[in-house]
Amino acid sequence: MLVLATCCLSLFIVGVDNTIVNVALPSIQHDLRASVSGLQWIITAYTVVLAGLLMLAGSTGDRIGRRRTFRAGLVLFMLGSLLCSIAPNLGLLVAARALQAVGGSMLNPVAMSIITNTFREPRERARAIGVWGAVAGVSMALGPLLGGALVGSVGWRAIFWINIPVGLAALVLCALFVPESRAERPRPADPVGQLLITVLLAGLTYGLIEAPSAGWASAQTAGCCAAAALALACLVRYELRRAQPLIDPRLFLSAPFAGATVIAVCGFASLGGFLFLNTLYLQDVRGCSPFHAGLLTLPMAGLTMVFSPLAGRLVAARGARLPLLAAGSGMAAGTLAMTGLSAHTATWHLVIAYALFGFGFGMLNAPITNTAVSGMPRAQAGVAAAVATTSRQTGQALGVAVIGSLVTSATHGPLHTGFAQASHVGWWVGTACGVAVLAIGILTTGRWAGQTAARAAQRHVPG
Known part of the structure; x- marks a missing residue:
């Protein structure tokens, strides 16, 4: 249980950092004179780098030692947090956020691998x-509330200070x-696969964030999207031909995993x-203070x-289907x-919307993690956890990029x-995304989905 508590501490600071920055965006915008696209980069520089390196970090921990990788990640994350708190301009803040993400990439997948190898009995x-x-x-969930209290009382730089004592503990x-x-x-290093993942995520995100200023039909936007598509095609082809791929594309033949x-x-x-939208709405449109927001x-x-x-216990007792249906609906x-x-x-209208979304999001994490890890060999638990976490970070980066750019254009x-x-x-x-969670949850948790998982397991030979 002490091992679990240690791993959860690292997850806590990475999770809080994912959302605590949002509530500080208007204050950062005013202090550093940032544009809306600059605010998007404060969020996505972290999530894109994190998503791009998670696969590498998971396999590195399996190869050179999980505790060693975990400790290095904590040190880099705290150093990045310190640099964020003293950044004098937007460019250096974005760079420090990227350094934070390098450290964060070494925490979640490696911590999940440690947990999976510590708790060997299935239940x-x-x-x-x-x-x-x-x-x-x-x-x-605590990020916006904690961030509002810190920004309102101390200033936006304080949101990065709290990572240091938790990281030291x-x-x-x-x-x-x-x-x-x-x-x-363990799988050997895969620098080509890692490079292709980075090009895919960076090209797509950059193209989307800069599209409102460059033009949605501009050569820059089209070129970034084409580079991302080409990187994805090359990644699938390259990984299929490797004896020990960074991530085996054949695993996605399993409907539950995919x-x-x-x-x-x-x-x-x-x-x-x-x-992202709610923070700007509450503070810039309604004039709320960070703490009130x-x-x-x-x-x-x-x-x-x-x-x-409750979702975690429900998954353990009855499987992933019911929590996923509740998550998508909420x-x-x-x-x-x-x-x-x-x-x-009306304020009551906002509160109801927040409550519904909070209920749905609360039911989301446990079935994702359980499905991703349970279908993989224990020896590759770091890679399995990295797939789930990479998907989360990729989704968050794309959400800020796509939704933020569409709203900026309008x-x-x-x-x-x-x-x-x-x-x-x-x-x-956002509503379409929730409906997609509901529909895919129904599709991938039935008998047919279980059959595809069994067939995929037979085809996959662990490295």
Whole structure:
């Protein structure tokens, strides 16, 4: 349990950091004179780098030692947090966020691998993964509330300070209680595959974020999207031909595994867009202080905290289907309630929307993690956890990029006058993501899906 607590501490600071920055965006915008696309980069520089390196970090931990990789990640994450807190301009802040992400990439997949190899009995492992999923949901839900309190009382730089004492505590516990472990037959390094993943994520995200200023039909946007598509095609072809791939594309022949990946992308795209739009709406349109904005989102945080552990127990007892149906329904209903947003929308209406979304998001994490890890060999647990976490971070990056860019393109004039109406298209995209979670959850948790998983397991030969 001490090992689990240590791993969950690392997950907590990474999860909080994913969402705590959102509530500080208006303050950062004012202080550093950033544009809306600059604000998008503060979020996506972290999530894109994190997503791009998670696969490498998972396999590296399996190969050179999970505790060693975990400790290096904690040190880099704390160093990045310190540099963020003293960044004098937008460019250096974005660079420090990227350094944070390098450290963060070494934490979650490696921690999940440590947990999977510590809890070997299936029911115990399911409970541990349930706790892990609950901490993931709780940490991300607490981010806006905690961030609002810190920004309102101390300033936006304080949101990065809190990572340092928590990281130090995790570092001490890791040294005392976490044993070193490696995979018996780890995969070799795959620099070509890693490069292709980086080009895919960076090209797609850059093209989407810069599209409002460059033009959606511009050569820059088309070139970035074409580079991303080419990188994806080359990645699949290259990995299929390797004896020991970074990630075997044949695993995606399993409907539950592929479904968990797509659900994670859709669910976290909805979350990323929700937090980004809601922060700008509350502070720039309605004139709320950071703390007041954080308080208004308390129903979302509270219900996520309540239902995240319940979802973990529900997955362990009855499987992933029911939590996924609840997650898709709640998230779709929450974003649907925001599609008619105006500068004068009643507070009770916002609170209901936040509560619905918080309930849905609380039910989301546990079934994603359980499905992704349970279908992989224990020796490759780091890679399995990295797939699930990569999907989450990719989804969040794409949500901020796509929804933020669509809303930016539709905004005319200052944010406080045109943003509420322009945000409608973003809320509809978030609703579509919630519906996708619901539909894919139904499709990938039935008898047919189980048969595809069995066939995929027979085809896959662990490295």
